[in-house]
Amino acid sequence: MNSPRKTTARLSTVALLTAATFLGSCSEPAPSAIAATNGAQTQVDPGPVVGAELAVLTSPPMVPPPITRDHATKLIVNLEVREFIGEIADGVEYTFWTFGGSVPGSFIRTRVGDVVEFNLSNAADNKMPHNIDLHAVTGPGGGAASSFTAPGHTSQFSFKVLNPGLYAYHCATAPVGMHIANGMYGLILVEPAGGLPPVDKEYYVMQGDFYTEGGYGEAGLQPFSMAKALTEIPDYVVFNGRVGSLVGDNALTAEVGETVRMFVGNGGPNLVSSFHVIGEIFDSLYPEGGNLPNHNVQTTLIPSGGAAIAEFKVEVPGTFILVDHSIFRAFNKGALGMLTVTGDEDLVVYSGKQDDRIYLAEGGAVQSMPGSGAVSVPATRTHDERMALGERGYVANCLACHQSTGLGIPAAFPPLAGSDFLMADKARSIGVVLNGLTGAVTVNGTKFDSIMPMLNLADDDVANILTYVRNTWGNEGEMVNLEEVRAVRAAK
Numbered sequence: 033m034n035s036p037r038k039t040t041a042r043l044s045t046v047a048l049l050t051a052a053t054f055l056g057s058c059s060e061p062a063p064s065a066i067a068a069t070n071g072a073q074t075q076v077d078p079g080p081v082v083g084a085e086l087a088v089l090t091s092p093p094m095v096p097p098p099i100t101r102d103h104a105t106k107l108i109v110n111l112e113v114r115e116f117i118g119e120i121a122d123g124v125e126y127t128f129w130t131f132g133g134s135v136p137g138s139f140i141r142t143r144v145g146d147v148v149e150f151n152l153s154n155a156a157d158n159k160m161p162h163n164i165d166l167h168a169v170t171g172p173g174g175g176a177a178s179s180f181t182a183p184g185h186t187s188q189f190s191f192k193v194l195n196p197g198l199y200a201y202h203c204a205t206a207p208v209g210m211h212i213a214n215g216m217y218g219l220i221l222v223e224p225a226g227g228l229p230p231v232d233k234e235y236y237v238m239q240g241d242f243y244t245e246g247g248y249g250e251a252g253l254q255p256f257s258m259a260k261a262l263t264e265i266p267d268y269v270v271f272n273g274r275v276g277s278l279v280g281d282n283a284l285t286a287e288v289g290e291t292v293r294m295f296v297g298n299g300g301p302n303l304v305s306s307f308h309v310i311g312e313i314f315d316s317l318y319p320e321g322g323n324l325p326n327h328n329v330q331t332t333l334i335p336s337g338g339a340a341i342a343e344f345k346v347e348v349p350g351t352f353i354l355v356d357h358s359i360f361r362a363f364n365k366g367a368l369g370m371l372t373v374t375g376d377e378d379l380v381v382y383s384g385k386q387d388d389r390i391y392l393a394e395g396g397a398v399q400s401m402p403g404s405g406a407v408s409v410p411a412t413r414t415h416d417e418r419m420a421l422g423e424r425g426y427v428a429n430c431l432a433c434h435q436s437t438g439l440g441i442p443a444a445f446p447p448l449a450g451s452d453f454l455m456a457d458k459a460r461s462i463g464v465v466l467n468g469l470t471g472a473v474t475v476n477g478t479k480f481d482s483i484m485p486m487l488n489l490a491d492d493d494v495a496n497i498l499t500y501v502r503n504t505w506g507n508e509g510e511m512v513n514l515e516e517v518r519a520v521r522a523a524k
């Protein structure tokens with residue numbers, strides 16, 4: 033019989049469907065691979081399996097190097113399950129169960145047609161049996177039954193990766209929800225035969241929701257809460273297993289002009305992610321990890337147990353914030369990361385603030401403020417006026433990071449409420465708000481090493497906001513007046 037597999041290298045979608053129908057009615061196995069390049073579906077025979085090699089595994093946010101071989105191989109994956117206590121947020125400990133010692137687990141990179149020899153080891157000092165269900169597997173349970181492994185044992189099974197794409201994997205040992213909730217998930221990439229188009233940077237980011245006995249930020253070792261997991265209202269929603277895993281020194285990085293590819297997964301166990309990068313647009317987006325690209329996408333929905341590939345070029349420098357756009361999760365439960373882009377400004381693509389006018393809704397008068405320094409505003413304001421205007425200014429300019437409570441976010445944004453750093457030196461605090469802040473600072477004994485952007489505020493706004501900040505949440509300080517702000521600006 034003449035197999036349709038051999039007839040032509042390039043088939044239209046219609047032809048493929050026809051071929052599939054035809055195949056269904058004969059005893060030939062289905063074509064083993066359908067690779068895609070920029071949306072054009074091309075039938076590619078992945079070819080014979082040649083040789084053997086040990087898979088390179090990486091912890092997030094790193095990704096193994098692209099596959100350069102032009103043939104399928106026997107790929108040996110050695111993955112060890114480790115149970116340990118780690119931090120889910122500063123001062124908050126949790127017992128993680130992991131594939132390879134990280135949440136999410138090690139990234140596995142294969143090529144279509146590879147025969148994967150999978151060795152799952154369960155460390156001898158672990159307490160629980162575990163297994164693995166890989167969504168890239170064609171076979172019952174995705175490998176779960178074959179990989180069930182008691183502590184101190186190694187299970188081996190093998191599978192052929194038939195479909196290119198980005199797939200989640202997870203533990204499927206009962207209670208399944210609990211094993212996933214404790215961090216047992218990760219991603220496996222199956223590259224198409226021709227590989228993925230080259231990019232400058234590749235990163236691995238995976239969201240997960242966590243359920244603890246104590247509320248968000250409650251210190252100490254926090255046990256898993258089955259009751260909360262059943263209600264599906266998590267205390268933590270995080271990228272890469274921890275609040276602050278991708279901020280400050282741990283931020284992802286790129287240079288202006290580079291192309292970035294993010295392999296983004298969602299381990300759940302419960303929530304769906306509305307993945308978004310603030311200030312960027314995905315030039316290409318492979319929804320659900322499949323091979324049909326969408327273009328010019330703002331936010332993508334990543335199902336629990338699913339993935340997406342997001343690609344974009346970075347045109348301007350700055351800090352681009354990764355969020356689950358179900359936004360309370362980002363600013364209040366931890367689903368926030370950063371991509372720091374360095375390089376030259378392109379003021380045509382993004383100008384920065386060009387003008388600032390005071391808009392007084394009551395009086396209808398609009399006062400123009402040409403540079404942020406030289407402003408015609410009342411030189412004196414009462415304390416109460418500054419407090420009221422300052423609160424408004426705080427909400428508009430500071431709240432997103434330092435929070436309405438002034439408590440900030442552990443490991444990301446320092447507290448202003450009760451901050452010894454803020455209250456110790458008035459002129460210095462004016463300088464922080466005028467110029468932004470980088471480098472390590474210690475606030476109430478906790479070190480922060482991140483970036484506060486320069487906000488381009490008018491001097492009067494700075495005086496108002498700092499008067500408010502230095503006299504709210506239990507802080508007690510004098511009013512900050514315009515002369516003091518001007519003096520700090522002039523001294524710069």
Ligand SMILES: [Cu+2]
Binds near residue numbers: 129161163203204211
């Ligand atoms: Cu498990």
